[in-house]
Amino acid sequence: MDTKNTMEKVEFVEGRVDWKGRRAVKNKHGGIRTSILVLAAFAFENMATLALSVNLITYFTGIMHFELPDAANHLTNYSGTGYILSIAAAFLADTYIGRFKVGLVSACIEFLGIALLTLQAHYPKLKPPPCSIFDQTVHCEQVDGGNAVLLFIALYMIAAGAAGLKATLPSHGADQFDEKDPQEAKQMSSFFNSLLLAICVGGAASLTLIVWIQDNKGWDWGFGISTIAMLMAVVIFAAGLPLYRIYVVQQTSAILEIIQVYVAAIRNRKLDLPENPADLYEINRDKEAAIEAEFLPHRDTLRFLDKAAIQISPAESEKPEARNPWKLCRVTQVENAKTILAMIPIFLSAIMMTLCLAQLFTFSIIQASTMDRSITKSFHIPPASLPIIPTTFMIILVPVYDRIFVPFARRITGHRTGITHLQRIGVGLTLGSLSMAIAAIMEVKRKNVARSHNMLDAIPTTHPLPMSVFWLSFQFFIFGIADIFTYVGLLHFFYMEAPKSLKSISTCFLWCSMAIGYFSSTILVKTVNRVTKGIGNSGGWLEGNNINRNHLNRFYWLLSIMNLINFCVYLFCAKKYQYKPQSPIEVPEENKTEKKITKS
Structure with missing residues (x-):
């Protein structure tokens, strides 16, 4: 052969x-x-x-x-x-x-x-x-x-x-x-x-x-x-x-490199920026950069951080003793620091969404426990299973969004994700505010039913209200759609924009914002109870174990208004944000591909 x-x-x-x-x-x-x-x-x-x-x-x-x-x-x-x-x-x-x-x-x-x-x-x-x-x-x-x-x-x-x-x-x-x-x-x-x-x-x-x-x-x-x-x-x-x-x-700690940029920018604050950004410091790609090194082009934003990359002269900066990382940073390092700083307002905007989510998993479940949860005479929906309604819609809508909406939008916008991450997040924040408004309306209706049937002190397990639990599905459904836009948009946004060595930490920006939201919910519930105690000859809005006697609807309206204000602030910050280039500058092709000789 x-x-x-x-x-x-x-x-x-x-x-x-x-x-x-x-x-x-x-x-x-x-x-x-x-x-x-x-x-x-x-x-x-x-x-x-x-x-x-x-x-x-x-x-x-x-x-x-x-x-x-x-x-x-x-x-x-x-x-x-x-x-x-x-x-x-x-x-x-x-x-x-x-x-x-x-x-x-x-x-x-x-x-x-x-x-x-x-x-x-x-x-x-x-x-x-x-x-x-x-x-x-x-x-x-x-x-x-x-x-x-x-x-x-x-x-x-x-x-x-x-x-x-x-x-x-x-x-x-x-x-x-x-x-x-x-x-x-x-x-x-x-x-x-x-x-x-x-x-x-x-x-x-x-x-x-x-x-x-x-x-x-x-x-x-x-x-x-x-x-x-x-x-x-x-x-x-x-x-x-x-x-x-x-x-x-x-x-190596990428977080430390980001901190070095901020420190160097402060130390060099009295220096004048060069007119040509090419005069800012960057290591020699051909001689010193390993294949994994990341290179990003300079962007004309947050220029005060560029002072971290001001070099006395190119020849002096190439000397090892002159490269004090707390006074001289690479352009790529500076661009990464710009990205992290610019993402902070986007990160903060997600906190309000989690404040709303926390209520759906606590007070809305308690609401459901007071209502008629029967589908047939022998089968009743557990209160905690109520989120299956938005979950079911999301199982249907996520493939529709990914396989139909994104390719359609991609042909119109030319963006590989259909619409930008920030546009997607903005839609979700708007729907989150709407969800809380609907929740407030549904709570008013639920309490009116309890009042009209003299059941304000009824025990839910033995005397549920003559009102179907599916009335609450509206608030769950709207918030479920908000999830598709906001949380996935944030996760993808943080991963794509972050430096290579901070990908896990960047995706945790979403989880961290949710953590702050949950902790803030605890603080908000206690604060609302303390502030509203004694108003109108009653206890706090959320005081006591009888949900029929408190004022959960007012709390939902408060969350809706807070989320709407949050969206307005987000809109301002999103318009100011400049996306990181989709692809970093390519390293030489021969470094990425090797040829292997085989015999047949």
């Missing part, structure tokens, strides 16, 4: 390696097939934990016997901690350990936390006894001592594990695509939309199957199913190890 030498082109992905540390090959590692494993892991993780988010308040009040305001605050504190810890997990992932390792360890911690919660729910000695009735008064013993410690250890293990997964799974999934390749860049856009779809699919299973089991078969059975789902997430995520493109950890 004749043989001949053939030339086979092997394309390597810049800044990515396989699990053995070898350079990742484009046709062998990464791409859609590996991103599907990430999406499946995220779906199972959300299946395991969403039921906790929506139904824990029932567990806190009904089993652990916390009062309603305390239960709501425990839930928002738990949720907020899960988001705020994602920053620490992202820092470790980007700088020292790597995204895959942090994600795998976090998944195992979350699995153990849910398992502990299952054990406590199963054994009576680990939880307070059921409430008793004495002299027509209900007496409940609140969880305390070692059992309370066990409860909060389990909860915050879950929060810590979820934080690590939130920090790493979106960025690790996006790492499977080469953003410099136009085709893979489009696939990355679809990945972020599919991320929401995966969350919704897992959430749908959680809101129906697991919540129903918790309410009808027992909390231990419900938590047990969540434990199994979390185990599936661990196994699926770990199974993709041989196929993943793994980001190369630089072992």
Whole structure:
């Protein structure tokens, strides 16, 4: 058999390696097939934990016997901690350990936390006894001592594990695509939309199957199913190890480099900027830049930060002793610092959306518990399953958005995501304000029904209001549509705009804004109660356990107005924002591609 030498082109992905540390090959590692494993892991993780988010308040009040305001605050504190810890997990992932390792360890911690919660729910000695009735008064013993410690250890293990997964799974999934390749860049856009779809699919299973089991078969059975789902997430995520493109950890702190720019700009504040931006300092790409080095062109924005790159003379700046990183920074380093600074107002705008979301998972669930939840004579919807309504619509609308709207808009705008990230976020913020306004209207209607039927003091479990729970679906539906635009838009925006070495931390900007939103919800609820106490000869708007007697509708109107003001501020900041170039300056082609000779 004749043989001949053939030339086979092997394309390597810049800044990515396989699990053995070898350079990742484009046709062998990464791409859609590996991103599907990430999406499946995220779906199972959300299946395991969403039921906790929506139904824990029932567990806190009904089993652990916390009062309603305390239960709501425990839930928002738990949720907020899960988001705020994602920053620490992202820092470790980007700088020292790597995204895959942090994600795998976090998944195992979350699995153990849910398992502990299952054990406590199963054994009576680990939880307070059921409430008793004495002299027509209900007496409940609140969880305390070692059992309370066990409860909060389990909860915050879950929060810590979820934080690590939130920090790493979106960025690790996006790492499977080469953003410099136009085709893979489009696939990355679809990945972020599919991320929401995966969350919704897992959430749908959680809101129906697991919540129903918790309410009808027992909390231990419900938590047990969540434990199994979390185990599936661990196994699926770990199974993709041989196929993943793994980001190369630089072992240097990108955050420190950003801080150096701000310090250098302050130290050089009295120096005059050169007329030609080309005179600003940048390392020699041909001689000194490794293949992974990032190069960004100068942008005429936030010019005061350019002072960090002022060099005395090109010849002097090339000397190692002259490169004090706290006084002289690269143009690329300065551009990254500009991007981070410009993203802060966008980051802050997401906080109000989470304030609204927190109410849908707390007070709206309590609203639902007072209403008629029957579909047939024998089947009643659990209050915590109500978010299945927007989730179902999102499962339908996300593919429509990704497969129909985006290609259509792309032909008109020429933008690879159809509309810009900031436009998408703005639409979501508007819908968030509308959702809270509708929630206020529905609460007025619900209270009028209770008043007209003399049921203001009715016990919801035995005397639900003659008003269908589906009236609340309007506020859930509108907010679900807002989710499609705002949260996915923010996640994609932060990933694309951030420096290469800050991808995990940048996607955590979303989770961090949500954490601040949850913590702010706790503060806002207490503040509103304190400020409104005694107004109109009544307690605070949200005081007490009887939702029929308080003024939740006024609180919803307050949130709607606050969100509308937030949107106006966002609009001003978004118009001022300048996008980072879609693709950084290309390094020489021969450095990215190697040729391999094989014989056949």
